[in-house]
Amino acid sequence: MTYWTLPNLLSGLRLGSAPLLLLLAVAGQHQAFLWLLALAFLTDAVDGILARSMGQTSRLGAQLDSWADVATYAVTAIALLLLWPTLVRDEWPAIAGVVLSFTLPALAGLLRFRRFTSYHTLLVKTAVIATVIGLFVMLLGISVWPFRLAAVLAVLAALEEMAITAVLREERSDVVSLWHVLRQQRKA
Structure with missing residues (x-):
């Protein structure tokens, strides 16, 4: 089996974009950050669809996707603090809820299975889509x-992910x- 599949390359591209996103945030480049973040989220949406449609799903692909998610979300949280500090102060409960919703299930998986879990549940997929849309609507100053x-x-x-971690053998x-x-x- 080859590891160099298009879905894995897209996940790798997203993982590799995390340091550049951080540099853009440190440099105060709001627009460039938003464009690259949009590209990163687009590759996140496409890699899984391509993997399933091309018959290229794998444990490595699922793990690579999860690593890229963790890197992208961590950098996004840092960038919010750097680029939109007033917004973070005003919206800290929602931002903290989102950050914890990605952090705590990952930690639960690490503690239980010694690796990041890659459940990709329907509820997680729905939450990610809603969060991405909500994030851009918020950062663009719409609502x-x-x-x-x-x-x-x-x-x-x-909560569902942590419950899954608790019940899986x-x-x-x-x-x-x-x-x-x-x-x-x-x-x-």
């Missing part, structure tokens, strides 16, 4: 409400939902 609502959804997705990738895990365990 904070979509981000606030996305934060609630992100927290719910995190061994780490798995691409889990549809907690309900699916529980149903499979009842059948087994």
Whole structure:
């Protein structure tokens, strides 16, 4: 099996964009940061779709996607502090909710399975889409409400992920939902 698949390359590109995003934030480059962040989120949306449609899903691909997510989200949180400090001060509960929703499930997976989990549940996918849209709407100065609502959804997705980590006997990738895990365990 080859590791150099288009989906893996897109995830690698996203992972590699994290240091450049950080440099743009440190340099105070709001517009360039937003454009590169939009490109990073686009590759996040496309890599999984391509992997499934091309039959190129793999544990490495799922892990690479998760690593790229962690790097992108961490840099985005730092960039918010650097580029939009007033917004962070005003919207800290929603921002903290989103940050914790990505951090705590990752830590739970590390503690339980000694690796980042890559569940990619339906609720997580929905929360990520809502968060990305809400983030850009907020950063463009249109409204904070979509981000606030996305934060609630992100927290719910995190709770589901941590529950999945608690009930799984061994780490798995691409889990549809907690309900699916529980149903499979009842059948087994």
